[in-house]
Amino acid sequence: MATPGRFHIDPDDPRPLYIQIMDEVRRSIVNGIMAPEQSLPSVRDLAGELRVNPNTVQQAYRELERDGVVFVRRGQGTYVSPDADTRGIRDRVLRELADRVLREAARSGVTRAELMAALDTHDDRSIEPSREDE
Amino acid sequence: MATPGRFHIDPDDPRPLYIQIMDEVRRSIVNGIMAPEQSLPSVRDLAGELRVNPNTVQQAYRELERDGVVFVRRGQGTYVSPDADTRGIRDRVLRELADRVLREAARSGVTRAELMAALDTHDDRSIEPSREDE
DNA sequence: CATAGTGTAACGGTATACTAATACACTAAA
DNA sequence: TTTAGTGTATTAGTATACCGTTACACTATG
Numbered sequence: 001m002a003t004p005g006r007f008h009i010d011p012d013d014p015r016p017l018y019i020q021i022m023d024e025v026r027r028s029i030v031n032g033i034m035a036p037e038q039s040l041p042s043v044r045d046l047a048g049e050l051r052v053n054p055n056t057v058q059q060a061y062r063e064l065e066r067d068g069v070v071f072v073r074r075g076q077g078t079y080v081s082p083d084a085d086t087r088g089i090r091d092r093v094l095r096e097l098a099d100r101v102l103r104e105a106a107r108s109g110v111t112r113a114e115l116m117a118a119l120d121t122h123d124d125r126s127i128e129p130s131r132e133d134e
Numbered sequence: 135m136a137t138p139g140r141f142h143i144d145p146d147d148p149r150p151l152y153i154q155i156m157d158e159v160r161r162s163i164v165n166g167i168m169a170p171e172q173s174l175p176s177v178r179d180l181a182g183e184l185r186v187n188p189n190t191v192q193q194a195y196r197e198l199e200r201d202g203v204v205f206v207r208r209g210q211g212t213y214v215s216p217d218a219d220t221r222g223i224r225d226r227v228l229r230e231l232a233d234r235v236l237r238e239a240a241r242s243g244v245t246r247a248e249l250m251a252a253l254d255t256h257d258d259r260s261i262e263p264s265r266e267d268e
Numbered sequence: 269c270a271t272a273g274t275g276t277a278a279c280g281g282t283a284t285a286c287t288a289a290t291a292c293a294c295t296a297a298a
Numbered sequence: 299t300t301t302a303g304t305g306t307a308t309t310a311g312t313a314t315a316c317c318g319t320t321a322c323a324c325t326a327t328g
Contacts, residue, residue, distance in 0.1 A: 016286060027243035042304060053288045058306070075295030075304045093242045094252035101235050102256060108227045109161035116250055118228035122236060150316060176274060187318045192276070209274045209325030274325070285314085295304070 006033075006041070009050050017052050021060035026069060030093060032086045040070060040078045140167075140175070143184050151186050155194035160203060164227060166220045174204060174212040 007024035009017055028034040040046075043061060047054040061078050064070045069089065072078050105115045141158035143151055162168040174180075177195060181188040195212050198204045203223060206212050239249045 018286080023241050027241070030243040043306090044304080055289085055306085056287060059287090061305085072305065073295085074293075074306075077304060090244060090248070094244055094248055095256070097235070097238060097242065097244070097249065098252040098256045101231070101253065104231060107157050107161070108231065109164040110224060110228055110231070112253060112256075114224070114228055115231065116253055118232040119235065119246060119250055119253075122229070122232045122246075152316080177276090178274080189276085189319080190317060193317085195275090206275065207325085208276075208323075211274060269328105271328085272326095274323100276323075277321090278319105279321105280319085281317090283314105283316085286312085287310105288312100289310085290308085291306100292308100293304100293306075296302095298299100298301085 007046065007050065009052070017050075017056050018060040018063070021046070021050070021057060022064055025060070025064055026089065026093060029069065029080055029084055029089045030086060034080050036080050036082045036085055038080050040080070042077060141180065141184065143186070151184075151190050152194040152197070155180070155184070155191060156198055159194070159198055160223065160227060163203065163214060163218055163223045164220060168214050170214050170216045170219055172214050174214070176211060 006028070007021065009020040009024070013020060025034075025040065034040070040061070041049070043054045043057040046057045050057070061070060061072065065072055065078075068081055069084050070078050071081050101115070102112060105112065140162070141155065143154040143158070147154060159168075159174065168174075174195070175183070177188045177191040180191045184191070195204060195206065199206055199212075202215055203218050204212050205215050235249070236246060239246065
């Protein structure tokens with residue numbers, strides 16, 4: 001059930017709240033919804049919208065800052081990094097995901113070619129990327 | 135540092151021990167090293183080899199049994215499932231990995247095509263699948 | 269029947285992750 | 299200078315995962 005704000009989290013999702021928030025922010029940048037230097041909602045605003053603790057939002061923003069995705073001005077706000085353009089973040093997300101996936105494939109003893117074949121024939125269309133319908 | 139047994143675990147790997155053991159067993163089947171109905175080392179034997187607690191091995195075997203990868207005869211031992219042939223397990227591992235990966239891609243707002251392109255161009259050859267050199 | 273193998277269950281300790289509560293510090297505008 | 303915004307740090311509570319300890323049950327063999 002989506003909250004009416006720009007980001008949403010799913011209380012039934014087993015993943016930690018702060019990780020869901022990080023994914024929301026990252027996806028907004030990847031999809032071009034948020035542009036470099038655009039301000040993010042304040043930790044209190046977003047906390048209110050999502051009905052979580054401000055420190056939970058803060059934890060998400062802190063990790064995104066550490067990853068270079070956002071930067072912070074104390075007393076002013078949190079902003080998308082100037083170099084966090086859609087293409088750049090998208091490439092990084094893809095590279096890191098590919099890296100993780102290939103490691104897991106290696107652990108399981110399957111090859112990149114087999115994995116790609118499996119991805120090609122995977123038929124669950126319901127998990128194509130989220131679209132932000134505004 | 136590999137222990138001299140058939141399976142090994144890495145104490146520096148942050149993943150839980152029982153999950154590492156599950157991966158070892160699964161990979162042995164996927165690589166054809168273990169055949170259907172072949173017996174697995176007993177929980178005490180493997181615990182001794184890996185220097186972990188028997189109940190840790192037991193937990194791995196229990197999950198593998200739940201997944202249908204092995205079956206258990208109390209008092210007798212644990213065996214690879216008769217239908218757990220290399221092809222079957224390999225297909226399942228691939229399907230589940232593909233499913234997980236596409237979900238994570240969707241969460242990040244990237245498409246299957248982009249992901250496959252990233253996998254194609256990923257250049258870390260060091261993470262091709264483990265080979266069991268015997 | 270006893271024994272040595274096998275698997276199994278219950279319980280407890282520890283560590284860590286997650287989240288919230290509270291209070292502090294910075295900044296800009298009035 | 300004050301105020302209302304902003305971010306930030308510390309602390310604490312809770313839950314859960316992980317792993318080990320201990321003891322029990324089954325099975326086959328001698």
